[in-house]
Every structure is written in C-alpha cells, then in structure tokens.
Amino acid sequence: MASYFDEHGCEPTGETGPELNTLLRWARILINDVRQYAESEGLELPPDIRKAPPASKECIANLKETRVSTDREEKCPVCLLPYRVGDVTKTLPCVHEYHQTCILPWLDKTNSCPMCRHELPTDDEDYEEYRKHKARAKQRQFETESLHDAMYS
Ligand SMILES: [Zn+2]
Ligand SMILES: [Zn+2]
16 A cells, blocks of 8 residues: 555655655555565554554544635645645644645544654554553553662662
C-alpha cells in the first residue's frame, strides 16, 4: 500500500528535513514488506507493526470544524494549499489543522495525526487493549525510574 503522501506526490512539511523524509519513506516500505510477508506466511504480527486501525467514527464526528471566513496564509500540511474562504477544516486534538477533504480519508485509514503521530481513539477493541497495555508498561517504567532516582540521588 502506498502512503497517502506518496499517492498524492507530496510530503508533509514540518521540522523534518529531506533526509528524514527519505528515511521515513524507506521505513514505511520496509514495514509494508514485513506485513505482506507475514500475511502470506500466516504469521501473527505484534500490534506495533500491525496496521493501525482507522480513527473511531465518534471521534471523527466530534473533531472541531471550522469554516474559513477570510483567506489565510497557512497551508494545509496534506495538500500544501492555503486555506481559502469557504474551505472547511478539521482540527485534531493535537491542534493540527487540515482541510476536511484532506484529513477525513486519512483518518479513515489510520488513527494518527500525519504531522505528529498523535493517536486518536479507535473502534478496534484489540488495538485499544494493546494501547492500554502499552500505557501501563510505560507508567511502570516511569515509576521504576523515579524510584531508582529517589534511591540513588
Ligand atoms: Zn488540504
Ligand atoms: Zn498533530
């Protein structure tokens, strides 16, 4: 599967330089290869590598919607066109804003912000369970490190 940005022949703008974009593209290609291989071999992939599910319908429905009333200088990170009067934008919880027509197809495929990877809730129970598990593991690691710091500093 080609990524959204590849399909549209553009790259997200942001703090990432050209080298990083190239690396990210290779990483995506490799991960897609691994997925295809695993599928053809019937292997179970860890959820990290498994394709992230789409954002939940409820979450998408509740995104902040703005109708642009005056032309703006800022550009939509997906299509790289500035926001014009009459455009409808959606703002994600991470406050990144996109044209509605640009971000909705993306969120229909995956649950993270194309700019910062902030994850939105999904309707996929398995994935949500895995995320909770990951958050708990992180919390435990944090507690262990704090305890370690408290004991040795
Ligand atoms: Zn756009
Ligand atoms: Zn974001």
